[in-house]
Amino acid sequence: MKNTLRVERAIHALTQEDLANRIAVSRQTIHAIEAGKYVPSTVLALKIARLFGKPVESIFMLEDGD
Amino acid sequence: MNTNLLLPHRFKVIGWWILIPAFGLGVLHSITEFEAEWLHARVFAFWSDNLFAQGHFFQRYETNITATIIGVVLVLGGLLVGFSREKVEDEYIANLRLTSLMWAVWVNYLLLLVALLFIWGLPFLTVMVYNMFTVLVIFIVRFNILLHRQPREIA
Numbered sequence: 001m002k003n004t005l006r007v008e009r010a011i012h013a014l015t016q017e018d019l020a021n022r023i024a025v026s027r028q029t030i031h032a033i034e035a036g037k038y039v040p041s042t043v044l045a046l047k048i049a050r051l052f053g054k055p056v057e058s059i060f061m062l063e064d065g066d
Numbered sequence: 067m068n069t070n071l072l073l074p075h076r077f078k079v080i081g082w083w084i085l086i087p088a089f090g091l092g093v094l095h096s097i098t099e100f101e102a103e104w105l106h107a108r109v110f111a112f113w114s115d116n117l118f119a120q121g122h123f124f125q126r127y128e129t130n131i132t133a134t135i136i137g138v139v140l141v142l143g144g145l146l147v148g149f150s151r152e153k154v155e156d157e158y159i160a161n162l163r164l165t166s167l168m169w170a171v172w173v174n175y176l177l178l179l180v181a182l183l184f185i186w187g188l189p190f191l192t193v194m195v196y197n198m199f200t201v202l203v204i205f206i207v208r209f210n211i212l213l214h215r216q217p218r219e220i221a
Contacts, residue, residue: 020154028213029158038158 003060006034008052023047073150081146085206088140096195101130137198144202152213162212170205 009019009030016030025044032038040048040060049056094100111127152159177200181193 024154025156026152026154026159028162029156032158038161041157044157 001039001060001066002036002063003033005030005048005059008048008054008059009034012052019048019051022051071149072155073146075151075153075155077146078150078152081143081148081150083143084139085143085147088136088143089203091136092140092199095133095136096192101132105130105132105135107131140199141202144199144206148202148206148209159213163209166209166212167205169208170201173204174201 005019009016014022016027016034020027020030023044029038029040029044033040045056045060049059052059106129108126108128109131111125112123114122114125114127116122116127174197178193178197181190181197185193
């Protein structure tokens with residue numbers, strides 16, 4: 001699964017730490033998601049989407065092989 | 067992972083203060099086999115033996131408990147460090163914890179297999195002593211390395 005988390009974060013001028021604090025997760029979690037090493041739960045994906053005011057599909061998208 | 071099985075975060079710090087000295091003493095003990103005189107004690111045993119007879123059950127037993135104390139403290143410290151919550155214990159951390167634990171069990175038993183096949187006689191007893199602690203120690207090392215490996219943040 002791909003995601004545009006890093007881009008969204010840049011648009012809103014948030015550091016990984018800021019974003020982590022806003023949605024009550026660890027900074028490591030944000031890093032792992034951005035690095036494509038961790039696929040967040042549906043709950044976490046929805047929380048991220050709500051924070052950026054976008055549908056989940058515009059931030060997280062399937063890739064070939066998923 | 068069921069986070070109900072985790073202790074509050076403050077126990078992790080306490081755990082490090084117990085684990086590190088205990089680990090040092092453990093290494094020292096395995097090298098020098100020192101025994102503190104004042105740690106000679108009569109203890110209660112579920113199962114014990116002595117030079118003249120074997121297979122006593124539920125009896126008093128007289129021995130030096132230096133190694134016992136070190137072992138108990140090492141296990142307690144390890145449990146506190148390994149199974150306390152992180153400051154923010156979220157789903158990714160839980161995932162990391164679980165995969166580290168699985169990795170530790172794998173490594174531990176692969177090492178044990180090698181030891182079973184290639185270590186014979188009294189040294190095998192030494193291996194068994196180390197093996198009491200290796201799962202916990204490997205898990206703690208693996209989990210904390212993965213957790214604290216500082217990721218480069220590209221703004």
